[in-house]
Every structure is written in structure tokens, then in C-alpha cells.
Amino acid sequence: MKIDPATDLELVRHLKASPAKVWRCWTEPRLLEQWFAPKPVVTRDVEIDLRPGGSFKTVMDVPGHGEMPGHGCFLEVVPERRLVWTDLLQGCWRPNSESFGFTAFILLEPEGSGTLYRAVALHRTPTQRDEHEKMGFHDGWGTAADQLDALAQGL
Amino acid sequence: MKIDPATDLELVRHLKASPAKVWRCWTEPRLLEQWFAPKPVVTRDVEIDLRPGGSFKTVMDVPGHGEMPGHGCFLEVVPERRLVWTDLLQGCWRPNSESFGFTAFILLEPEGSGTLYRAVALHRTPTQRDEHEKMGFHDGWGTAADQLDALAQGL
Numbered sequence: 536m537k538i539d540p541a542t543d544l545e546l547v548r549h550l551k552a553s554p555a556k557v558w559r560c561w562t563e564p565r566l567l568e569q570w571f572a573p574k575p576v577v578t579r580d581v582e583i584d585l586r587p588g589g590s591f592k593t594v595m596d597v598p599g600h601g602e603m604p605g606h607g608c609f610l611e612v613v614p615e616r617r618l619v620w621t622d623l624l625q626g627c628w629r630p631n632s633e634s635f636g637f638t639a640f641i642l643l644e645p646e647g648s649g650t651l652y653r654a655v656a657l658h659r660t661p662t663q664r665d666e667h668e669k670m671g672f673h674d675g676w677g678t679a680a681d682q683l684d685a686l687a688q689g690l
Numbered sequence: 691m692k693i694d695p696a697t698d699l700e701l702v703r704h705l706k707a708s709p710a711k712v713w714r715c716w717t718e719p720r721l722l723e724q725w726f727a728p729k730p731v732v733t734r735d736v737e738i739d740l741r742p743g744g745s746f747k748t749v750m751d752v753p754g755h756g757e758m759p760g761h762g763c764f765l766e767v768v769p770e771r772r773l774v775w776t777d778l779l780q781g782c783w784r785p786n787s788e789s790f791g792f793t794a795f796i797l798l799e800p801e802g803s804g805t806l807y808r809a810v811a812l813h814r815t816p817t818q819r820d821e822h823e824k825m826g827f828h829d830g831w832g833t834a835a836d837q838l839d840a841l842a843q844g845l
Contacts, residue, residue: 536782587742588766610765610783611743623778623785627691628765628793630778630814638783659785 536640541661544668546676550650552687554643557650558615560687561641567593570682573675585612590626606631616643636663652680691795696816699823701831705805707842709798712805713770715842716796722748725837728830740767745781761786771798791818807835 538545550557560566564581571578572595582592591607608624611617621638625631642653654676658664693700705712715721719736726733727750737747746762763779766772776793780786797808809831813819 619783621779621783621785624776624793628774628776628795629812630776630791630793632814636785638779638785640783657784659787 536642536655538655539657542658542664544656544658544664544672546652546654546673546680548652548677548680548684549646550652550680550684550687551648552650552684552690553648554615554645554650556687556690557643557652557683558618559690560683561618566686566690570679570686571595573678573682584626585609587612588626588628591620610638617641635667637667654680691797691810693810694812697813697819699811699813699819699827701807701809701828701835703807703832703835703839704801705807705835705839705842706803707805707839707845708803709770709800709805711842711845712798712807712838713773714845715838716773721841721845725834725841726750728833728837739781740764742767743781743783746775765793772796790822792822809835 560570562583562585564583567581567583568578571593575598577596578593579596580592580594582590584590587609589609591609593605595603595605597603605622606625607620607622608626608628609620611619618641619638622634623631623636636659638657640655642655644651656667656672658667715725717738717740719738722736722738723733726748730753732751733748734751735747735749737745739745742764744764746764748760750758750760752758760777761780762775762777763781763783764773764775766774773796774793777789778786778791791814793812795810797810799806811822811827813822
């Protein structure tokens with residue numbers, strides 16, 4: 536896919552786990568809850584309706600901030616290769632009343648016995664991209680990717 | 691589909707033209723340009739990439755307001771039955787920097803020799819729905835539907 540550095544953020548990692556195991560960790564709610572947010576943030580009540588137009592719900596308990604619900608919509612689902620969703624929509628394509636406003640691409644490719652893992656976030660504007668970077672995109676998504684790989688390797 | 695009267699607007703019409711002809715008028719740029727906006731508004735430079743994630747571009751010349759470009763993204767494409775798009779995204783799922791913020795469903799069903807035509811707009815909030823209604827949703831989409839039916843019957 537085509538990255539626009541002005542509005543997009545990208546994390547690229549080699550993971551030791553296979554694309555099949557990484558995919559399971561992204562798409563099975565009980566697995567996703569174990570790695571999705573950097574600890575000590577707790578992710579719970581995950582709901583995944585894994586189809587284009589399907590709902591993607593999470594709740595995060597953030598120490599000092601309380602409960603942060605998340606509601607998105609899957610746009611593309613290509614097993615073990617490509618998962619795309621946005622928080623601009625919720626399930627059945629309904630516009631979200633509030634959203635940060637991004638589309639996320641999770642792209643998996645076999646690399647040796649592991650996975651070339653790319654997580655790309657597309658934003659509405661350069662300002663919003665910079666805000667997401669300052670919120671800790673690279674550290675946050677990077678730490679979560681470490682947690683994901685550790686979990687996936689043990690499956 | 692499930693309508694929420696607080697946030698959604700719906701136009702229901704019987705059209706004399708068949709679903710196949712109505713579909714052509716919605717998906718062929720040179721046809722869409724002829725009916726999409728109530729006259730004297732002129733629609734031009736229409737681009738339609740008819741697939742989920744494909745771009746939907748229009749430019750309207752509105753007397754007294756000038757040029758109004760529109761950029762959306764198709765979400766579902768079921769020929770002669772169901773066309774869904776949103777202006778929250780543009781082609782390839784990229785968030786739009788500016789948007790009114792709605793998802794549109796165009797639903798076609800055979801009804802006699804014609805079409806049961808439903809156009810549904812989903813909004814982010816009740817306030818935004820009411821704003822769209824005051825902008826003239828029913829008159830505007832209704833007049834466009836008349837223009838669509840006249841064009842489709844002549845195909």
C-alpha cells in the first residue's frame with residue numbers, strides 16, 4: 536500500500552511467530568485481550584464480528600483515566616494476510632458519533648519462520664497524525680507488538 | 691436494514707424503471723452526471739471505482755455557491771440490489787480530511803415492472819441528521835430520484 540508520510544504512521548517489525556498465529560491473536564477476542572494494550576492498561580469485553588462491515592469493540596481500563604471504550608468497523612478481512620478497520624464507522628457501516636478518526640491496516644507476510652508485521656495508521660490530517668505520534672504511537676504499538684509476538688509464539 | 695429515526699433519513703419511492711436500469715444510472719459516470727443533483731445544479735467530473743474500497747468522486751456546480759467537490763468510498767457493491775458508500779472515507783479506505791459525515795445505502799428491489807427504491811442516509815448524531823433534513827434532504831433526494839427515473843426509463 537501507498538504510505539503518505541504527512542498523514543500516516545507505520546510500525547514495521549519482524550515477529551518470530553507465524554502469520555497464522557499472529558492472525559489468531561488479532562482476531563480471537565480472548566487472545567486479543569491479552570496483548571492489545573501496553574500493560575498496565577487492561578483490555579476487556581472485546582467483540583469481533585470478523586467480516587467487512589462487522590463490528591470491532593474493545594474496552595480499555597487505563598490507570599488514572601478510567602474506562603475507554605473503542606468501537607470500530609472492519610473494512611477488509613483477508614485471513615493471515617490483511618486486516619483493515621476504521622474507527623470512523625461502527626458495525627453495519629454506521630458513522631460513529633465520536634472517533635479519533637483513523638483507518639488501520641495490519642499487513643502480515645511470511646518472513647523466514649516468522650512474520651513481517653506492518654501496522655499502518657492513516658489519519659485525516661497532518662495535525663492529527665502528529666497528535667497520534669505524540670500520544671505514543673511508536674512506543675504503544677511497538678510494546679503491544681512485543682506482547683503479541685510473545686503470546687503468539689506460545690500458541 | 692435497521693433504521694434509527696433519531697439519526698437516519700430515508701426516502702422510499704416506486705420507480706417505473708427496472709432495478710437493472712436504475713443500477714446503471716447510479717454506477718455509470720456519464721449517466722450519474724445527468725440526474726444526481728436537482729437542476730440547475732450541474733454534476734460533472736464523476737469518477738466511480740465500483741468495488742469495496744473504491745473511490746466515488748463528484749463535482750457539483752451550485753449556482754451562487756460555486757464548485758462543491760465530493761469524495762467518498764464505496765463500502766458494499768451488490769449489482770442491481772445494494773450500493774453503500776460513505777463520505778467519511780475516500781478511495782483505499784483513507785480518512786477524508788473534511789466530510790459532512792454520513793453513510794448512504796441505496797437499496798433496490800423489483801416491484802412490478804419497476805423498482806422499490808430506498809435511499810437511506812445514516813448520520814453521526816441527531817443534530818447532524820436534523821441539519822441534513824433542513825438542508826432539504828427529502829426535496830433534494832426526491833427531485834433527484836424523479837430525474838433518475840426519467841433517465842432510466844429512456845435507456
